[in-house]
Amino acid sequence: MLKRMVLVRMESNLMVLAPPVGRDRIISDFPKWYTPEACLQLKDHFHRQVRAACQEQRTGTVGLKVSKVVVLGDLYVGKTSLINRFCKDVFDRDYKATIGVDFEIERFQIAGVPYSLQIWDTAGQEKFKCIASAYYRGAQVIITAFDLADIQTLGHTRQWLADAQRENESGSSFVFLVGTKKDLLSGPACERTEMDAVHLANEMQAEYWSVSAKTGENVKAFFTRVAALAFEQSVLQELEKGSCHAQIRAGASISIRREESSVASQEGASGSSPGCC
Numbered sequence: 460m461l462k463r464m465v466l467v468r469m470e471s472n473l474m475v476l477a478p479p480v481g482r483d484r485i486i487s488d489f490p491k492w493y494t495p496e497a498c499l500q501l502k503d504h505f506h507r508q509v510r511a512a513c514q515e516q517r518t519g520t521v522g523l524k525v526s527k528v529v530v531l532g533d534l535y536v537g538k539t540s541l542i543n544r545f546c547k548d549v550f551d552r553d554y555k556a557t558i559g560v561d562f563e564i565e566r567f568q569i570a571g572v573p574y575s576l577q578i579w580d581t582a583g584q585e586k587f588k589c590i591a592s593a594y595y596r597g598a599q600v601i602i603t604a605f606d607l608a609d610i611q612t613l614g615h616t617r618q619w620l621a622d623a624q625r626e627n628e629s630g631s632s633f634v635f636l637v638g639t640k641k642d643l644l645s646g647p648a649c650e651r652t653e654m655d656a657v658h659l660a661n662e663m664q665a666e667y668w669s670v671s672a673k674t675g676e677n678v679k680a681f682f683t684r685v686a687a688l689a690f691e692q693s694v695l696q697e698l699e700k701g702s703c704h705a706q707i708r709a710g711a712s713i714s715i716r717r718e719e720s721s722v723a724s725q726e727g728a729s730g731s732s733p734g735c736c
């Protein structure tokens with residue numbers, strides 16, 4: 460059996476008509492990292508400016524946008540299972556290879572503001588890589604997944620990340636390294652693999668998480684963290700855009716005023732000219 464193939468490019472990233480979100484998609488406090496040894500931000504609250512903007516409803520178009528998240532990694536590591544556990548709260552023990560790409564839209568309410576993630580599931584099989592890579596562009600979040608019980612897949616995440624970063628502006632995306640199938644590993648074996656993964660995450664400038672789609676362990680916490688970090692960045696970008704527009708408007712009005720005063724002074728000069736007809 461094959462998974463649904465989606466080859467439709469989303470031309471617009473605007474959301475239309477939004478019913479209320481489920482209670483488990485409401486994020487009020489800044490979610491915590493998995494381990495402080497490999498995390499993108501150590502703080503435990505939203506940025507001061509973001510909090511103020513949310514309270515004063517100055518978040519611009521953030522509530523209308525859909526932020527893109529791409530999930531990459533070798534075949535069979537559990538990318539689809541991870542997304543399905545979060546979006547549909549289901550787990551299927553049968554393997555169905557992803558063909559090309561597929562996506563889910565998940566809606567949140569963060570600090571009182573609606574926010575949506577478009578989570579792209581990509582095929583791990585080599586033969587579908589050219590289709591999947593066409594969808595890497597514009598990713599605000601890149602999730603590279605590996606199987607905790609198959610150490611070889613950890614090493615391959617470097618290449619998956621490089622492929623995704625090639626399609627995006629340098630430093631423009633948050634990067635996560637996720638060890639899947641946590642239920643299959645425990646004790647010292649799990650600790651050793653996690654240590655290797657944390658090491659690699661630091662090299663990749665990524666945040667590390669261990670999860671299990673089978674038991675659901677850490678899945679919601681992980682995506683909540685992804686959503687909060689992406690949301691905060693979106694609001695900060697919106698605020699920056701707003702202040703740029705304000706500067707441009709201020710600059711334009713100064714130059715209009717300058718033009719007006721220079722016209723007025725020219726008129727004044729010509730009006731006062733004794734020889735004027």
Ligand SMILES: Nc1nc2c(ncn2[C@@H]2O[C@H](COP(=O)(O)OP(=O)(O)OP(=O)(O)O)[C@@H](O)[C@H]2O)c(=O)[nH]1
Binds near residue numbers: 551584
């Ligand atoms: N025990 C266990 N098995 C899992 C877990 N996640 C996924 N699996 C199994 O691993 C196999 C592969 O999972 P998929 O989610 O289809 O893997 P994928 O990375 O999407 O694979 P491709 O679509 O080929 O890229 C399936 O048989 C799943 O049931 C997990 O957390 N624990």
